[in-house]
Amino acid sequence: MTSIDKPATTDPNAPQGTDPQNDAEARAVTEAALFEAFGGVRGMVETVVPGLLFVTIYTINKDLHASAIAAVAVSLLLVAVRLIRRDTVKHAFSGVFGVAFGVVFAMMTGDAKDFYLPGMVYTLGLAVAYIGTSVAGVPLIGLILGPVFKENLSWRTRNPGRKSAYTKASYAWGFILLAKCAILFPLYWWADTTQLGWVLVSLKIPPFLLAVYLTWVFLAKAPAPIDVFAEMEAEEASREREREREQEQR
Template identity: 80%
Template sequence: MTSLEKPTEDAQHDSRAVTEAALFEAFGGVRGMVETVVPGLLFVTVFTVNKNLHWSAIAALVVSLLLVAVRLVMRDTLKHAFSGVFGVAFGVVFAMMTGNAKDFYLPGMLYTLGLSLAYIVTTLAGVPLIGLILGPVFKENLSWRTRNPGRKKAYAKASWAWGLILLGKCAILFPLYWWADTAQLGWVLVALKIPPFLFAVWLTWVFLAKAPAPIDVFAEMEAEEQAEKARQAAAEGHEAPAGRHRRES
């Protein structure tokens, strides 16, 4: 290995490490996945045992609130836990209103469908959603749109992956909503929680790991501020000798 190759490999390794860390932060990591799966798993488990909508709904809602409480005690970020609570709450309210236990899953299914279409539509519009989500995480904001075409292409590929994977998931779940019973739908939905998600995250990592590094717009702004302060200090330094010269004259 030459001295020129090693820095390049180190830079690529650092870029991949940053990408992994950013994806882990953006999508909640292992704990985020657990918080996503557990309420639905508890709902379908309780319903499979006793066929009681009320007890199933209460169990799912209680465990969601407990997950939030744990994060509060640990002073951790609440974003993923709160999203889980709201999702469970919508499902509980909807199922209670209709009296159909399968409707506990319907809001989440509709959200998945809407999200899949959002990924596809924004990509067609030239503003891929995954770039809007990850841009602030990478401290590049929207610089990838006009200043980093290779990165924009990677975000477009990743958004297509998310959109099509989620659309495929909907193609399985919505027919089951009409044809299967509550327990069957619930177990299939739980089984489809993690694998498609992990596949989409992995594809995102693959695309971004091969893309150009993000442009740190925050660092650029800070550097510009420092340069402006230096220019002002230099200007003040030039003015002071001139003032003294005039007074001496």
């Protein structure tokens, strides 16, 4: 059983940090969940490589078609590698769709700079979603990580400390992505394709790592997740024992 499979052994409403052993276990669970949800190192590589290859080739020969074909090809290769290794393909597939949208848009307009526009619009929309869901009381990070922690939406009504942590993390993601957009959109209008491309590639990982780190900080200090799946299994086992007792009494 991995750390992420372990049900919470502490009071879900008690803050972490009072028991060193439980605190260390909670931090390990949080790290494992974040690693699983956001794809880890491989997920970051699969996010960066297609765009890096596109801007590298375009910088060398200014050929939109060659750059686009190379970006799509490496995206498909990354998916194939995951399929061969029987790994989860959600991160690689998201990269393929992102590259495909960029390629189609750039081909339609004939402007290589437009390869980056769908991803930039997506980033802006994601920033708005993080902030908007936080304001609405249903932070997006909680919706993403709840199933990973096996707590689903229990944090909304039963674990206010975790809801607060998810809200803070979602705000962090939203404002970090907004800051990224504040850099990229002016460059889209003022810079050339290669300048925009290199800046965009350089901004792929650092903001992401900052957002993940802040999420880890907030969740590491939050109450432990409530394992709703373990609760359902326990309730089912209890009902089964009750049925067995009733049958014995008969």
